[in-house]
Amino acid sequence: MTRLTSLLAGALLCALSTAVASGQTGQLDPWQVWGNFTAQPAPASPTSFANGVAQFLVTPSSANLRAAMTDPTGTGLLYFQGGALGQPSSADLAHATNLPLGTGVIGNLPIANTCPGLTGASSSTFLRGDCQWATPAGAGNVTGPGSSTVGHITTFGGTLGTAIQDQATVTTDQNHVYSGNITASGTNQMQGNTYFGGAPWFDVKSPAHSCAAAIGNGAADDTSAIQCHINYLNSTYGGGFVFFPPGTYLVSGAGLTVSAGVWLEGSGIASSIQVSTDSMAVSFSTSGGTCPGGGHLGGLEKLQVLGFQTNTSTQPAVKIGANCSVTIRDARIWFGAQGLVNNGVDSLVENSYICGWQQCVFSQGANWYVRVKLDSIGITMVGTSAAFMQGAYIGPGGATAIAENHFTQTDFSGTYSYSIYIDDTNNASAITHIDGGVLSSAIMLNHHRFTMITGTEIGSTSFANNNGAMLMSSTTALASVTISGAGSRSCGSNAGFTNC
Incomplete structure (x- = not known):
């Protein structure tokens, strides 16, 4: 019925248009109008419309309508659900939901929009979840080098509190006196709390205070590196511990001269000091090979010391100078003409194994x-x-x-x-x-x-x-x-x- 009505209305409009065009006046006879109407077949397809319009008239889909629009991003209210809006000059998102923050927001969000009414942002504070400014705990600058070396430690340089990651690159403030609770574990590492009782100590395989690192491979001469640590501990602290991680430490010349108050500390017989020529490996004294004023109070513990391993040897492996008080504990001292020459006074040798040629x-x-x-x-x-x-x-x-x-x-x-x-x-x-x-x-x-x-x-x-x-x-x-x-x-x- 709706289609018939549309046809009648179209026929009437067409007849009226014809009468007006022919100059006819007066009252129109409707039967005359109907008699003047001659039905014509509909064209197969309109061809005189703008691009896209004809296609829409044939197939009136939303996609064809959008294709026929010449201004899809104009000021009208036309909107296609599921399509891309493009980049409008402005948009009101007051009622928008589900905006993805990861991809839907670009740029810095002003603090006034995050926490309305909050001001006072600075580089030294951070914003908490309750919209309050907070200052990070601690103080001082924390920086690091561009690269680091595995096994190196972090230390502080100077007095400004700057953390330097690689100990090998430290040139100042290198005393590294460790006290309090110190716990380390793993291969070739020490374990325990307040190791060495809080006394100053240095690992001979770590460079520090202008001393090179000992190698401990049994081939490289480690004399100068180890002696440097010994001298530094004696002159700076009046003593301390020189720690020998497992390894074979070759010494030469007069060997190591252990100053007053200094202890040589190893990891058991896996830490070995030895010579490859007819020379002494270790001696304890304060002046000229003796301790004129008595004392010394240094020692050797948990180490193996090997003198010259040929029966023509003329030098001892270890010597305690005259009048020196030294402690040797949990040690193995072998070879040399004598394993130990002990000219000390009130020295203690305990739980040790000693032999010489x-x-x-x-x-x-x-x-x-x-x-x-x-x-x-x-x-x-x-x-x-x-x-x-x-x-x-x-x-x-x-x-x-x-x-x-x-x-x-x-x-x-x-x-x-x-x-x-x-x-x-x-x-x-x-x-x-x-x-x-x-x-x-x-x-x-x-x-x-x-x-x-x-x-x-x-x-x-x-x-x-x-x-x-x-x-x-x-x-x-x-x-x-x-x-x-x-x-x-x-x-x-x-x-x-x-x-x-």
Whole structure:
């Protein structure tokens, strides 16, 4: 019906147009108008319209309508859902929703739009989630180099609080004194709280205070690098710890001279100091190879020290200077003519394993030995070999002084000529006390004042006391022993001795 109405209205409009065009006036007869209408077939397709309009009239879709528009971004209200708006000159988004911040917003959002009414933005503050300004905790500048090296640490340079990431590049403020709780773990790392008791310490493999880093590969000469650390600790702090991570540290010349208050600290026998020529590896002194004023109070701990590994060696592996008080603990000291030359006074050697080509320990001092093993480790010793030999005392007091050496739970076992050889030709002032030991080779008391042997096991049948006094008690000989010599002796509760 709607289509018929449209046809009638069109026919009427066409007839009226024809009458007006022909100049007809007066009342129009509708039947005349209808009689003048002649139906014409609709054209197959309009061809006289603008581009796109004809297509829309044939197929009136929204896509064809948009194609027929010449001003799709004009000021009208035409809008196609799902299509792109393009870039209008302006738009009202008061009722817009679901605007994606990641892709839908470009540029900086003014603070007035983020937190209305908030002002006072600055480079030293940041905006909290509750629209309040806050200042970051801490103070000072924090910067870093353009690149870094794996394994280097971060330290502070100067007094401005600038953090420098690579310790190897630090040129000032390099003391690196660590105290308090220090915990590190991993391969070749230290573990524990307040390591070294808060004392200053340096790792020989890290360059610092103008000292090069030691290599520790057994081929490179590390003498100057390590000595630099030792000297710096002594001159700057009066002592401290030089730490040796696992490695083999080759030294040459006179070896390392350890100043007063300085300790050489390793990681056990995996940290080794050694020489490749007939030279000393380590010595302890304060002046001229001795400690004129006494003291020193340095030491060596958890290290292996290897002297010259040929039986023609003339130098000891380690030497403690006259009148020096030094501690050697948890160490292995092998080779050299003597493993240890100990001319100190009141030095302590504890829980250590010592051996040399001629003597394990040669002493001209007065010292203490606790749980020490003096053994030939299977090598063929040369000369007048002895586990312990006491020579002429050269400590304070001179010839009239008493050179006292005390041994507790010490093992004098090995293929020496003598386990004990006391020959203090300096007025025969030596006093020696052996408590709870094992002596496997001959005993020679040649020049001494007094020797006490208690609770000890004797493995050799050769025992001479040529002068001086001897007291022996609670001691057992594995075979029948006759003590020779003109020296006096006092005996009690012994076993295996024919004359004591």
